[in-house]
Amino acid sequence: MSGPNTNYDPVEVAALAPEVVESNVTAALAAIAAASSLEELKDVRTAHAGDKSPLALANREIGALPPSAKAEAGKRVGQARGRVGAALKTRQGELEAERDERILTEEAVDVTTATALRRPVGGRHPVELMQQLMVDLMVGMGWEVAEGPEVEAEWFVFDALNFDEDHPARQMQDTFYLDPADGGLVMRTHTSPVQARSMLDRGVPLYIVAPGKAYRTDELDATHLPVFHQMEGLAVDKGITMAHLKGTLDHLATQLFGEGITTRLRPNYFPFTEPSAEMDLRCFVCRGEDAACRTCGGTGWIEWGGCGMVNENVLRACGVDPAEYSGFAFGMGVERALMFRTGASDMREMIEGDVRFDAQFGLEV
Structure with missing residues (x-):
């Protein structure tokens, strides 16, 4: 080698x-x-x-x-x-x-x-402020505030409110069911279960407003949120009529959006009310006088929520005799009311946590 x-x-x-x-x-x-x-x-x-x-x-x-x-x-x-x-x-x-x-x-x-010594003043979220304002207006009319759980029994969300077993709202593509799926617990899709609980717990006569969160399997976009806020009202007493409902809504609309703002009722269907109606709000921008108004599309009206006389089946399910008592109920989205009152155009801005969005509203008295 x-x-x-x-x-x-x-x-x-x-x-x-x-x-x-x-x-x-x-x-x-x-x-x-x-x-x-x-x-x-x-x-x-x-x-x-x-x-x-x-x-x-x-x-x-x-x-x-x-x-x-x-x-x-x-x-x-x-x-x-x-x-x-x-x-x-x-x-x-x-x-x-x-x-x-x-x-x-x-x-x-x-x-x-x-200016270096100045510190930004904190404030409550505009959605919370809007909800509190709406509640305060109802309390000022003598109504009480009622609350209920967000994780709710299916009976309160659907059965007590006269939803049929095959109603589309019961499907999993519309409602969040908790595991196990057949366990009877859901994330409430509206605050109406509070109305049923209040009739059972407090009895009648009853005048309550129920603010809170609701959950639906909606896609997040400019006008829909999977988690949103509602305020619903329920009045049950002797001699309650649609006229009382219309007067209550007109007063609430005037206080929220200014003088000259009234509501109108269009026939509709909801399982828990009969007769039922969609409530429209007189356009707060043009007052119905501008055919080219971008806010209402020239119709003079803006859809606000649903309402109607409480269905007799709902009264019976909650232990109330419909032969002696009648009632009305209504509900509207708080975020939608905030959009009407402030001109905000995109609901997503309300949940992104950007303080620049919150700061522009300030504190309302």
Whole structure:
């Protein structure tokens, strides 16, 4: 077996040739000097001092050299890498100093100005404010506030309110059912279960308003939320008629949206009321006088919610004799009322948590 080749010339390894090593160093120093930011310098470091850089690859070739050639090649490559490393360190310091100076200039704060001492005043969410305003108006008419659980028994959400077993609202594509699906618990789809609970717990006569969250499997868009707020009202007493319902809604609309705002009732169907109606709000922008109004589409009316006389089946399910008592119920979305009152156009802004949206409404008295 022959011995090691002691006459091996490292110059024959192209990557270790002095001119190639020097060329790599020159290219690295030029790139370092040209880097104008720390991000650019990071890329330069990877390209010229990283594991796959020309000098790093050349360094790997040294292991293949005979012992007599390793020292000289190692010294040559080591010095080259040292020059590149020193240049990187120097440029790093220069760029960091430039960055710090720029930050001090751009982000300077004048602590002597009076505005620097001001702190933004916190406030309640506009949806909460709107809900509280609506509730206060009803309380001012002598109504009471009632609340109920958001995780509700299916009987209160549907059966007590005269929903048939095959009603579409019972389907899982419309309602959030809790596991197990046949366990009889759902996320309430409206605040109407509070009405049933109140009749059972408090008895009649009864005048209650039920504000709170409701849950439906709606897609999130500009006019729909999967979690939204409702305010529903229920009045049960002797001699209650649709006229009482209309008067209550007209008063609420006037207080919320200004004088001259009234409501109208259009026939509709709801399982829990009979007769039932959609309540429309007189356009608060044009008052029904502008055929080109963008708010109401020139109709003079805006849909506000649903209402009607409490179905006799609902009264019976809640232990109330429909031969002696009658009642009316209504409900509207708080977010929708906020859009009407403030001109907000996108419900998604109400839930994104951007304080700039909340701050523009301020505090209402």
